[in-house]
Structures are given as C-alpha cells and as structure tokens.
Amino acid sequence: MSAQSAYDDVDAIDNNALNKDFLTMTIADQLFGIPVLQVQDVLREQRVTKVPLAPPEVSGSLNLRGRVVTAINMRKRLGLPERTKENGGKDMSVVVEHDNELFSLTIDKVGDVLSLPRDNFESNPATLDPLWMSVSSGIYRLENRLMVVLDVPKLLGAVQDP
Numbered sequence: 001m002s003a004q005s006a007y008d009d010v011d012a013i014d015n016n017a018l019n020k021d022f023l024t025m026t027i028a029d030q031l032f033g034i035p036v037l038q039v040q041d042v043l044r045e046q047r048v049t050k051v052p053l054a055p056p057e058v059s060g061s062l063n064l065r066g067r068v069v070t071a072i073n074m075r076k077r078l079g080l081p082e083r084t085k086e087n088g089g090k091d092m093s094v095v096v097e098h099d100n101e102l103f104s105l106t107i108d109k110v111g112d113v114l115s116l117p118r119d120n121f122e123s124n125p126a127t128l129d130p131l132w133m134s135v136s137s138g139i140y141r142l143e144n145r146l147m148v149v150l151d152v153p154k155l156l157g158a159v160q161d162p
Contacts, residue, residue: 020035022147031145042110058071137151
C-alpha cells in the first residue's frame with residue numbers, strides 16, 4: 001500500500017485538505033497519533049470494572065455518561081512493557097468510536113493536536129514492529145522523533161474479533 005492510499009484511510013472525509021489533524025499521545029515513551037476526527041473524548045484515570053474471560057488487552061469496562069465503554073490497555077495491545085512503580089503515574093484515556101461502540105484507549109499521556117502536511121505522511125517502514133505495522137496506517141517524521149499513526153479500525157478489529 002502506498003503512503004498516499006494509506007493516508008486516505010486515515011481521513012476520507014476531506015481528501016482535498018493540505019493538512020490533517022492528529023491527537024498525539026505517549027505510550028511507554030513512544031509517540032502515537034490518532035486522527036482528531038476519530039476522537040470522542042479525553043478522560044483522566046477512570047474506575048474500570050474487570051470483565052471475566054476478556055482478551056488480555058481488555059482491562060474492563062467503564063461507564064461514560066450512561067454508556068458502557070470497553071477499556072483497552074494500549075501497552076498490552078501494542079506489546080509494550082507494563083508500567084512499574086518507577087515509571088508509574090496516572091493513566092489517561094482517549095475515547096474513540098468503532099462500529100457504534102465506544103472504546104477507551106488507556107495511555108500514559110495525551111499530547112497536543114498537530115496539524116501535519118499531507119505530503120509528509122509515509123507508509124510504514126519495513127523496520128517497524130510487525131504488530132505495530134498491523135495496527136498503523138503510516139508514520140510522520142517529526143523534528144526529533146517518529147509519530148506512528150494508529151488506524152482505529154485495525155487497532156480495535158482484532159479486539160472485537162478474537
């Protein structure tokens with residue numbers, strides 16, 4: 001898949017836009033982005049109720065204004081190490097909708113909204129971890145680091161269809 005066609009998957013609403021907006025987030029010191037139009041809400045640490053026999057990356061469910069939301073531990077989903085007491089802190093969540101269901105992506109930290117030029121979007125490099133490659137649509141090379149753009153349907157599809 002070319003970088004251009006991967007980018008079209010990120011935001012098919014406005015194919016003529018020169019820039020795309022992404023909410024950035026940090027998970028285990030790695031920078032990720034989600035198209036801002038897919039973000040429903042950003043939450044501070046929430047009380048999560050465990051769900052028996054759920055996949056390992058499903059930490060449970062929470063109540064968000066009367067709706068049941070599935071909480072996804074993004075460290076587990078992306079194969080990253082769990083938080084320890086040394087690197088602990090308060091988790092945050094980014095709420096996204098997929099197939100008319102809400103999902104709370106538990107992350108370390110929410111960053112800024114970046115408006116990035118469409119022309120700078122690249123397809124996944126061959127050296128990207130295969131797990132990450134399967135849930136991302138591409139990358140941006142920022143000034144000091146790479147930002148992996150997460151593809152919400154790919155990210156959550158495997159959680160819904162184990």
